[in-house]
Structure formats: C-alpha cells, structure tokens
Amino acid sequence: METAELQEKIFAYMEKMKGKKKLKEKDVIKALAEETTEAPDAVKKALRGMIDVGRLMYSYGGGASSVEIPSEEYLREKGLIK
Amino acid sequence: MALPKRQTDIGPPKYDQFIPPVIKKNYGKWKYHEVLTGGTMVHVAESGDTLHTVRVASPRILSTETIRDICDMAERYCEGYLRFTTRNNVEFLVSDKSKMEPLLKELKEKKYSVGGIGPRISNIVHTQGWVHCHSACTDASGMVKAIMDDVYDYFTTKELPNKVRLAVACCVNMCGAVHCSDIAVVAVHRKVPTINHELVTKVCEIPTTVASCPTSAIRPNPKEKTVTINEEKCMYCGNCFTVCPPIDIHKPDEDGVAIVVGGKIGSLRTSPKFSKLAIPFFYNEPPRWPKVVAAVRNILETYAKNAKKHERVGEWIERIGWESFFKLTGIEFTFQHIDDFTFARDTFRTSAAFKY
Amino acid sequence: MALPKRQTDIGPPKYDQFIPPVIKKNYGKWKYHEVLTGGTMVHVAESGDTLHTVRVASPRILSTETIRDICDMAERYCEGYLRFTTRNNVEFLVSDKSKMEPLLKELKEKKYSVGGIGPRISNIVHTQGWVHCHSACTDASGMVKAIMDDVYDYFTTKELPNKVRLAVACCVNMCGAVHCSDIAVVAVHRKVPTINHELVTKVCEIPTTVASCPTSAIRPNPKEKTVTINEEKCMYCGNCFTVCPPIDIHKPDEDGVAIVVGGKIGSLRTSPKFSKLAIPFFYNEPPRWPKVVAAVRNILETYAKNAKKHERVGEWIERIGWESFFKLTGIEFTFQHIDDFTFARDTFRTSAAFKY
C-alpha cells in the first residue's frame, strides 16, 4: 500500500476514535496493521510521517502519552495554519 | 531574525568534549583518592597525575547569572571544566594544584559553601514543590534550605559515622530517591479528596480514574458520568488527582509531611534498604518548618552519638532494633507506623525475642 | 451390657494426677539438666532432687499392644509415670536413678530405639498420609520410616551442629509444622484437577468452591451448575478438592514430593524462619522413596560438614547465602524456586552484592 493511502486510513481511524478512547501509538499501529495487513513497522513509519508534519501529534495527560489529531490552536502555534 | 535549522534525534553531545585533558589521559586509570577537607579531594592516577576536586553546594534552582559566575571561576581555575554531581552539587575540576588556593579563596569571598565530601551530609535530593509542580503537597526548596542551614556544619566540616543522605519529596510520587534515604521528608495528605463532579464529567476518563486508585477506593458512577470515593479505603495518595485533576487532594490545613529513615542505596556491607516511617506527621510550617528541622536534627544526632564508625543510619537502627530507635530518639510509636499496605505481613514481628 | 453414663464438657483430666511425686515436689523449681547420652538426660531441681528421662522413638502409629508394653515398663521402672513429647516420642520418667540401667537394658533387648536428645535428629513430625487421609498426596509414615532408618545414627548417637528438625507433610495443608522445619518433605500435585461435573452439581456449593481457590482460577458456570478451572492460574493446591471432592486433584503418576529447608521455630539467636524450597520434585517411589532419602541425607551432611556449632540449618544457609547452598549441595536451581506467590517481591534480590 502507498504510504499516502495508509496515512489516510490512519487518519480516518483517528477521526473515528476521537473522543472515545485515548490511543497509544501502539494501539494505532495494532489496529491499522490488522485493518490493512501492512507490517506494524510500515504503519509506524507512516504514523511518524504524519506526526513529523503535524497531521497528528503526541499528547500527554493523566500520566500517560497518547496520539491525537491536533487542535487548531496547536497548528496555529506551530505555524502550520494561519 | 531567522531561527537556525532544527535537528532531531541527535541526542546529547558526546561527553568527551567536556572532560579536561587530565581525565582524557587517565580515563579509567585512576588509582586512589584522598579526601583533603570536607569539600576537597584529590584523585591520583596510575600515571601519577592528580586531579583536585572542589565541591560546592548548589540550591539546584540556579539562575543563569549564578551559572555564569560559576563558569567564570571554572575558566579562571579549571581551564573551563566543571561538572555537577548526582546530588546536584557543583564540582570544580582542578588540574593544576596551584589553582586550588585561589579558587577556594574566591569561593569563600563569594560565600559559596564548600563541602559534602566524605562521611558528611551532602546536598538534599529534592524536586519541584510549590515552585513548579501541580502535585506538590509542600515546598521542597524551602524545606531543604531550612534543614541545610541547620545541619550546615555537617556539610562543611563535622564528620558523621558515615555519609548521611537526606531527601525531600514534595508528594508521594517521590521524584527523588526518598524511598531509600538515610533521613527523608515526604509530603502527605491526610484527607479524602473532594470531587468536582461537573469537571470530572468533562475532563476525566472514568476507567483510567477508577484504575488509578491503588486501594480500589474509587467506583464509577456511570449514571452521573463521574466517580465516588469510598472514604474507608482511601489512603490519600493523590494518584487519582494526577490522572483527573478535578479530584482535589489538596487540603492546606491538613496537609503536611512525614519523616522516614534508614534507607540506603549502595550494596556495601548490607543490602540497599527502603526508608521506614519514623514520624507520621508535621503540619506545613513555612517558611522554615521548625519542627521538621528539629526532628531531623534529633535523629541525626542520636545516630551520630550511637552508631559505629561506617554504619549508615539504617544499619545502626537494624543493629539496635527499631524498638530501641524509638526509645533513643524519644519518638512516639503510633498506629500509622504499623504497615497496612500490601506487604504489611512481612513487617509484623514473628519472634518472641525483642527489646522492651 | 449397659453403657456408663456419658458426661459432657468435662475437659481432660487435670495433669497433676499424672505427674510423678518428684515432679510434684519440684514443680517449677528445676535448676538445670544434663544430657547424658543421645537418649537420656537428667534434670536437677533446686532441692537437689533428680529426674532421669529416657526418650524412646515411636512411629506415632501405635497399637494398643505396644502401648501396653510401654506401660508395663513404666510400671516396672517409673512407678507407672511416662509422657509423650511434642514430637511424639515416648519419655520414661525415672525418679529412682538405679532403675535406669535395667530400663535401658530391657529397651535394648526389645529393640526400642533410645535417642533424640541433644544436638541430634529427633522424631519426624508427620501426619496421616495414605493411612487415613483423603487429602494425602504421599504416604507420611512410610517416608518417615525410610528416612529415619537412613539417618538413624543421628538419632541415637552422632552429634550435629545443633538440633535438626525434620517433618513430612502429606499434602499442602501441612498438618505438621513443615513450614518451619530444618528439612522437610511436602507432597505436591503438579497438574490441574479433573472435574466430575455431574457430581459437582450434586454435592458442591458453587460459591464456596469458587471462593476456595487462592488464585481465583475457579469460575462458576451457572448454566451447567458447575465450575471451570483456568489452567493458567491453577497451582494445584488442592483446596478446591477439600471443599468439593468431585474436583479430583490426585494424579498418581504426576504427584510426588518437594523438599524444603531452613525453617526454625525457636527465637534463639535468629528469628523463627519459614522453610524454603530446596528441591521442587521427586516422584513418589514407595515403599522407600530412595531418592528423597538420599536428598535429605545430602543436605544433612552438607550442613553437618559446613555449619558452625549451634547453627541451625537455616542459620547456616543465611550465613553462607542461598547461592552457596545450591553450590555446596549440588542441587539444581529451577524456575520453581523463584517465588510467584503473594510475597514474591520480597524474595527477589535487591542488591548488587551476591556470590557467583
């Protein structure tokens, strides 16, 4: 699968799960590896690509880290949107 | 002005750029050291080279101004080389012995405190407290200052039977190594947290909150989308607050600190030990916590008077028995001293032999 | 023939009817004792009176015939007075010193075994086994006989560094005091029990059965009115079998015994200690369990050779360290030795200092 396509699927999954459960990076990798039959490492790489450009982001709360869709505020702060 | 280009995953710079030539040359080939004074020592290499160290107290919270001043001195006397210790002191690494005197002189003039080497008290390991942490149940820096002012002689000159490691934890998360210190202060709550239910519903994950409680005191209330706390079971650890801040654990008038003793880290002579409860509670008395300071001094001096040379606090107590520790220090033994956590069983006395 | 009239709640007869005059006179006023031989001793009272004791081995299962024989001897040499010990030996209480020789002679002729006093092995504490208990996973009496035949010299004459208390438990209920013995054998299962579901439905209380399991391996199956066992969690303790016999724990070909060591009861020198696992398994090999017997002897002799005078087995092991115990005895260390029960944590080594 093309990286871009995989990333779309990741994003779709993240949107679906938004507000339902805090996802660890590992949860995302597991879910998508299952859904797409891609190797976990490939999913991880695609995910990292998204995080590096601010399409997704790491979050921290309650003592644990998770992956989330960034807020507008965050994107603005990072200069990714105006 | 344009920012320089960021780099990622480069890690820290390699240590070898920061070590003085005498270390580079004698790396891993030190032969012995000698403690010269309470705050100076010399390491001698197999080659015969020497490296003098001057250890200087630090409040750990350092302004850039002070760091620059320290750096200036390092440049004057140490070719710019210095280090920090694992207990947050500053160490001047003096390759040229003749620089020792002027360095010590300048330090003295500037009122830096030289000490912490040998069988003495060194800096108190501590963390953020009210200075920076949302979890803090006392202030760490202030308590440290108050205690160190009081036991100052044991940092600079006076000897003890062995090193005495002090620590302050500003909450039971214990970001220092309080759980294995000779004498330590740990801040504790004593009341069940109050719940702001509306906010809980908004900002907290109920399952995580429920799971956070070590004693299973928290039950979900799915109807109201919040939680309830079983008061009987809550031991005020504040873990729920960490995962769900609207469960407020802070009660300024009932919060305070406990004193624990007898821990150690090294494997010398006896195995590493956890610290055990000595005094269950003192109210927070900022700015100088006089009762806490007095209690620490009492334990310290009782140890100094009674321990054998090289015995750590915990080794001394284990030799004489805890019943004697309480007698000698005059500390009251209470129900709080008796363990009721997971491993309580192993702390109950299972022998007909004990001291009165 | 009419039965005599029963009485209730009368309790046992009072002890004072059964103690010889010399004891009555010197009750609580003994001054000292001397061990004379491996099976005889004399107690001297403050008054100067003496009481000689001859200790005789017993298989604990005694026929009335043997009891009568013992009584006859007590009448001949002890004015009829005798007692049993807490380890089930017989003690002849000889008030008249001149009776010692003829008593010992008769005992010898009749092949009674005199011994068990002083720093020696005494009788093995044990319980029912296949002789009488539904829970038994080995036979106790047979194993005891086989071991005592082998270490017999240490009962009668040979000295050890200190007393060595042996015990045999025929299942993990441990009706003796196996959990605090110098060397003990405890019978263990190694397979998950098989369930006769039909019978379970008939004869067992499901909630009690579920609750009986220490590891929560048992779940109710309300639909079928029976229970299921999570094989991962079951540790073959047999507790479910005790409350619900159709859950059969017995697997003759996989059952056997473990050897535990280093326990003690008294508070002398060191606190009472639990026994710890030395050898996790031997198959049942009736009638004489040769491998178990050899293993006990190996541990015993390694102790005899290496311990200091007055050191009990557990004290010796703690002095040299368990790693040395395994080395000296040549016993293999396995995953079974590592605790995974409630208090596992406290058994993990938390020190960088240990022997290779």
Next chain:
Amino acid sequence: MSGKYKTPLLDELEKGPWPSFVTEIKKAAKKSPMADDELGQLEKSYRTKRGYWKHGGIVGVLGYGGGVIGRYSSLPEEFPGIAHFHTVRINQTSGFFYTAEALKMICDIWDKYGSGLTNMHGSTGDLVLLGTTTENLEAIFAEYSSRGWDLGGSGSAMRTPSCCVGPGRCEWSNIDTLDITYTLTQEFQDELHRPAFPYKFKIKTAGCAVDCVAAIARADLSIIGTWKGNIQIDQAEVKKYADAGMNIQAEIVEMCPTNCMSYNGTLKINDAECSRCMHCIAKMTKALRSGKEKGATLLVGSKAPIVVGSLLSWVIVPFIKVDAPYTELKDMIRKMIGWWDDTAKPRERIGEVIEAEGMRSFLEAIGVPAQPQQVKEPRKDPFFFWEESDFQK
C-alpha cells in the same frame, strides 16, 4: 483373622532399625479385622500411589459438633472392614503426662470399639484413636467421658490447647504452661465442642522462647513465657563451662543476636539490650537463669500455607502477667475471638483477618496500644490512614 493380605511393599518397611508403623498395624490386625483391611488398602496405595479415602457424611456424638473425623474407604467392597474408619480425638493431658493405668484403660476401651490403632499424639495435641464405625461413637464417648476423658476439637471451633512440658520438667519455663493449658481448655469447653466460629482456633503455650511446642508456627494464639529483669549469672559455673572446653566467645558472645554480652574471664550482659532470645541460657544452663519478673508474650495468627501462604504468629501483647486464675488472659482471648468472629468470612483464620482488616482494627478492638515491639520495622510506603480520633490529639 489377620494376614488376609500379602503386603510385599509394606513388608519392606518392617526392615531397618527405626520402629515400624507397619509392624504396629500388623499387631493390631491380629485382633482387629478393621486394622487388617487398613493394611490391605494401604498396600494397595503403595502399589498404585494414591490414597483411597473419602470424607463426607456427618458423624459425631449427640450434642457435640466435633471430636470425630468421619472417614470412609472409597473401596468399601474390597475392604469392608474400613468402610467406616473414623478417628476419635480425645483431649490429651497437659504436657502429655500419663500413668500406665490411665493409658491401659484407654487401650482397653479402644480394643473393644475400634481398630486398636492410635496416634500418640495428633499434631494439634489430641490423643487420636484411629478407626471406628459410626455406630460405636456414642458408646466410645460414654465409656471415656464417664471415666473423666472428654473429646477434642474439630471443625470450626476452638481446638484442643496444647503446651510444652514447662514447669513439669524444664528449668527455663517462665509460666505454668500445664496449668494455663488445662485452665483454658476448661474455660473454652463450649467453644471446643460446639463449632460456632468462622474456622478453627488453636492455642499453644510454651514456657519460653525456645518454643518446644512450636506455638509460634501453628497456633492462632501463641502464648510464650518470658521475663523482665536481668539475667542472673553464676560466674563460677561460667568458669566451669570454660574449663570444660566451651569457647564462650565463639559459642555464646558472638552468637548473641543483640551483641550485648562480653567475656573475659567473667561474663557480662547488658540486659537493657538483651532480647531474651534464650540462646545463652540454653547453652549454659548451669550458669545463667532468666530474670525474676515472669510473664508471657502473646502472639497471634500462625497457620499452614493454605490459602494466603504460611503465617508465623505476630507479637500483639509484648508482656502480660499470667498468674492463676488467668483472668486478664481469658478476657484478652475472649476479646480476640470476639473481634475475629464478628469480622471473619467463613474459613478465614484470625491471622488472615488481621492482615485483611489491618492491625489497627484488631488492636483497637482488643484495647492494645501500638508498640514498636509489634513490628520488625515500621511501614515503608507513605500510604497510611488517619482516623478522626487521630486529629483530636
């Protein structure tokens, strides 16, 4: 009537110097078909490596809830003599003292109604009669009780208290173990015979910390004699030990756990530091005697490993006076049992309940203050409870 069975495996256990239980069973089998069938079934167990006993069925004597353990062969057709093979627990005397006369009486009755086999004694302390039938139980009870012997305990009840020989023949006993045991057994007759507790409750009494009855390891309440005051030293006798070759430095001084002794010709003890462990006294019995103020330490909770792992008893009352009529001791025991009875789940021993509920709850219920003697060391983790009463101080 004996000899019905060939017992080649068991016969192996008649060889060797140690007295043979097989010989004992064979002796009984000469007179009792029950004992003979016991022998036969046991040989089979030795062949197949498993036992053939069932429990179940309620057996006992009228009005009592314990004292008899019902046992049935699971092969009653093969071994009809032991279709029933119950044991009867008879309360032993304090310290296991007997006269030949009393024991012979016990044997006579047993030969009449049972297998002729006994355990002298059971592990709790009872005199155990091994193997009879349901129908004989009332007769057995009438015969023994009319002669002054009562049944022991079983089930969820007080069990037969037991003790070391104590003042009967031991120079170290600090308390009257025999009398305490007798008195408590009498005091708790109702609790012993009528099981009303959550589970078993055992009491054992030792005269000193040597603990020759293993009280600390196998009694819910362990009563252990001790003292206050200085160890009395007879220096002349110390010298005799030295002369006789004892290495007092190595064997006594260096083995003292509190390092409170010293020796250079004369032996010195710093009694304030002594933990009364008994080592020096035991090894130099002629030279040393315990202090003069006598009493006991009460420890609670020991038991076998099922379910929560083995327990040793825990120090609850460091020092208590125990003199006849033992009023304070009895009151204390009733308070302990009362709390346990109110608090325990079924089949929970007192030690398990203390652990589950916390030591404080127990101590407060019995009116004993917190004392450092109760613990090896104070708690480590800073998670401790406060009660309203603590704030009032």
Next chain:
Amino acid sequence: MSGKYKTPLLDELEKGPWPSFVTEIKKAAKKSPMADDELGQLEKSYRTKRGYWKHGGIVGVLGYGGGVIGRYSSLPEEFPGIAHFHTVRINQTSGFFYTAEALKMICDIWDKYGSGLTNMHGSTGDLVLLGTTTENLEAIFAEYSSRGWDLGGSGSAMRTPSCCVGPGRCEWSNIDTLDITYTLTQEFQDELHRPAFPYKFKIKTAGCAVDCVAAIARADLSIIGTWKGNIQIDQAEVKKYADAGMNIQAEIVEMCPTNCMSYNGTLKINDAECSRCMHCIAKMTKALRSGKEKGATLLVGSKAPIVVGSLLSWVIVPFIKVDAPYTELKDMIRKMIGWWDDTAKPRERIGEVIEAEGMRSFLEAIGVPAQPQQVKEPRKDPFFFWEESDFQK
C-alpha cells in the same frame, strides 16, 4: 522590572549559610518578569500553604512527544507572567561534565526565551530549564538542537539515561559508565522522543556497587559494574592504614558481610565467599583493587511507591560483559522492553509487570535461565507452577 512583590516569608529563606533558591529566583527576576511572577506566586503558596499549578494542555515540539512539561498557573490573572510556565528538559552530558563555554551558550539562549531559571539537574538527569511559554518552544528547540543539544524524555517513553562519574574520575569503576550512557541514549533516540511505551522507562548506570547514581532505586534498568576474580591486595598499603590508626579488625574485617576476610598483620580474603559489596575497597582504597575480569550486573524494576509500593531493582543477569559496541547489552534491553511493551497495561512499569506475570515469564522471554543470584531466598509456600516443558526433562 523585578521587585513587583513583597516577599516577607521567602525573604526568611535568604538568611542562613546554605545557598538560597530565593536569591536565585530574585536574581532571575531582575531580568525576567516570568521569574518575578514565579516569586510572587510562591510567596502566596507560602502564605496559604498550597501550590497553584495546573497541568493539562498539550505542549511540545513538532514531531516529538516529550521533553517539555506543560505547566500553567491556576491564577493567571494574578500572575500573568507565569500563565504559561513550561519546563524544557535538555539531555545532559554523560556524567554531567560541561565546559564553561557550553554552559554559557545554554544560559544565553535561555535568557532569551525563558525565565532564566534552571535546575542543574532534574532528578532523572536532564538539564531542566524552568519556565517558558508555548510559543517559544519551537525556537528554543531550534536554537539548542542546531548547536548539538537535544531534548530529554517525558511521558510514556524512554527517559534520559544517566550515570555516575565512573572512569571519568573514580578508581572503582568497572565499566565505562559515561560511554554506555552516551551510547544507549543515542541508540534509543526514537524511543526517547516518541512515547510509544506503556509508561516511562529509565536506565541508570553505576560503575560499581557503591551506586553513586542511585540506579538500584530509581531506574527500570539498573546497570551496575562488577567483576570476577580476586580482589588485589597491596599489603604495604594495608600496613599504612593500620599505622595511620585504622582499626582494620573492627572497621573492615568485622564489617565484611560475608565474613570472608581475616587480618593479623596481613589481610586475607577468601574471594570465593566475597559478594563484592565494595565495603573494604571503599574504605581502603589505596590497598585494595577489584578483580580483573570486568562486567556488569543487570537489575530491573525499581520505582517510586505509586501504585504498588516502592520497588528496588531485582537482579536479572548476574554478570554480563559490557564492552563497546555493547551489542549484547543493547539486544538484552530491546528484549526486556519488547516483553514489557507486549505485556503491560497502560501506566504499568516493568517491575510491576514482572511481579504480576511472574519472574519466569520475563526470564523466558529474554532468554535468561533461573539462577540463585536472582533471589534472596527461594520461595517458601509449596504452591508452584509447572509447565509442559518441565515434564519433558
């Protein structure tokens, strides 16, 4: 701009000989309104006895999941300068060695973007910059990283490894603590910056059992240098210690935990019994040197008391060679983390998981056999598991 607040309580803490953190904050406050508001809020905390900080809000630099701790005043109107007051964790150098030049550069950038306050160092080991705003984070990162300094860890990630001074200035170091720490930090860059673990994972390395970095108490993986072979004794130096007044018998021989030493003019060690505790070497550094074959003990699991109580690390690998490029060590760490990551519930540290799952499961996963060195003592209760593989033996 400083001096906005009266701070009578904090001023008390400028008295006395120990260096004052209040003075430090005041120094920073001269230049930074953030530091001044910090001072003001702190004075208020001293008055009311409570903190005024909130966590929450997601702060960090693009692509990373850690290295910045978001912190906000809960009184932003009263103390606007610290409405944001985040900390930035910068990876320290191995052993905390610096040049004045490097430190000054760090200060310059920090003065530009932050409060001018630091922690030298954080408890995990990072150089902590105390107090900046969200909008400055990217700039701070660009400035430092372009100069060769990276962020440290936070969140559910590998944390900044840390170590004792080791071969840099200590005669007892058995391993190259500085190089190991540098190498591991580089090796785990991804794990450090992108939190993908169940919870935090800390590594600390000490050159010997003295453990000057408290590795055994506060690192999920504690690497502690040790040796094989005999302790090397220089008898001439021993004599000098004696001449200088050291009581070798009392201070060394009798304090040796294994009793493997003896002294009568010459010092003897029975090395087979030595546990390498370091006592004698530490107290007689001129006379004794450790054995020649160097390596490390790997211990796992220590942590602070929340939730299951404090843990000290447990011996897992008694002896492992650790020489550059540390391939075996790296593999072992990856195996450990792999098992943990697969097995843990969220917020469960590796020690907690080992305890919950049993040591065997962990040891088998990382391919380490059971060894007596891993335990203080074998298990006591007879409840042990068997796996099919055990029966095949």
